[in-house]
Amino acid sequence: MVQVLGLTGSIATGKSTVSQYLRKLGFPVVDADLISREVVKPGMIATQKLRQTFGDQVFDNNDELNRKKLGQLVFSDSENMKKLNEIMQPAIKTEIIRQIEKLKKSSKKMIVLDAPLLLEQNYQFLVDQVMVVVSSPTVQLQRLQQRDGLSRKEAQARISSQWSQKKKRLMADVVIDNSTSIEETHRQVLKWLDNSKLR
Ligand SMILES: Nc1ncnc2c1ncn2[C@@H]1O[C@H](COP(=O)(O)OP(=O)(O)OP(=O)(O)O)[C@@H](O)[C@H]1O
Ligand SMILES: [Mg+2]
Structure with missing residues (x-):
């Protein structure tokens, strides 16, 4: 059976960073x-x-x-x-x-659905497991400001217009914490893949 992994999380927490890595490891990604x-x-x-x-x-x-x-x-x-x-x-x-x-x-063990609004849209029925990418609120704010050239206030407004990280985390089967380095995030993904016998 092919596993379908739903990948989601709040804005600028690192969803694309994780989905790019999964793609690099050979898993097909459906990009919402x-x-x-x-x-x-x-x-x-x-x-x-x-x-x-x-x-x-x-x-x-x-x-x-x-x-x-x-x-x-x-x-x-x-x-x-x-x-x-x-x-x-x-x-x-x-x-x-x-x-x-x-x-x-296809003969893949897992396919990934990368959908920022997976939980808001109730797409859980499409996937076997939900992976939520989180980062500390300070890091999330900094990365969002830097990437999109926003003031602190603008970035804060975008974050608070959406579901909180806390709420999404509670709905996750697996949580990846992308607060530190990309290498550390990759390590967590690999560990989960190995534990789930998906690699
Ligand atoms: N571990 C990390 N260390 C440093 N910078 C990072 C890390 N992870 C992501 N970033 C940077 O933070 C920003 C947000 O990451 P990314 O685009 O992966 O998040 P996202 O959740 O896909 O965002 P969006 O909700 O806008 O799609 C990007 O500029 C990315 O390069
Ligand atoms: Mg993204």
Whole structure:
């Protein structure tokens, strides 16, 4: 049986760092962020629904979705946000399931679903185990500020607009602590893979 690992965690805790490492070790990764961008490419069903709902104004002349305009419409109006989610979430979920099912036919021991909102979207039913990447709050804030060039206040606002690390940690089957070096994080991942006989 192919194991499906759900990889998640709060913003800038190190999810991508861990998923890159798992990829490097040979495990296929289904990337929910990438999928959320693919389902709104020109010609896709979700794209057509967005045009029906929000009009031509959210598209550029070359038919590319204008995220900034869409963002303005949905962040100022919760009804619009609801409509957006009702279009996007089923499209993303369907594509995630399609990719997982396809990869399940491969001879890999494990496939990874990298989904920042795995717990918020209730994607647990798609995976066998949930891995939550955490880091100390101070380190999380510093790394977020540095990577995205944000002030302390801006970074703090992004962190507190989302589910807390504490809440996600409680829902984990396995926790990877990425507070220190990348090597130390890799070591924890390897240890878990060995203990789970996945390597
Ligand atoms: N152990 C580490 N030591 C030093 N820097 C790190 C470490 N882990 C991650 N970083 C850096 O911290 C930032 C956040 O890491 P990463 O992108 O892996 O987090 P993420 O959880 O995927 O973030 P997001 O929620 O935005 O997708 C990046 O700039 C990354 O290079
Ligand atoms: Mg990431």
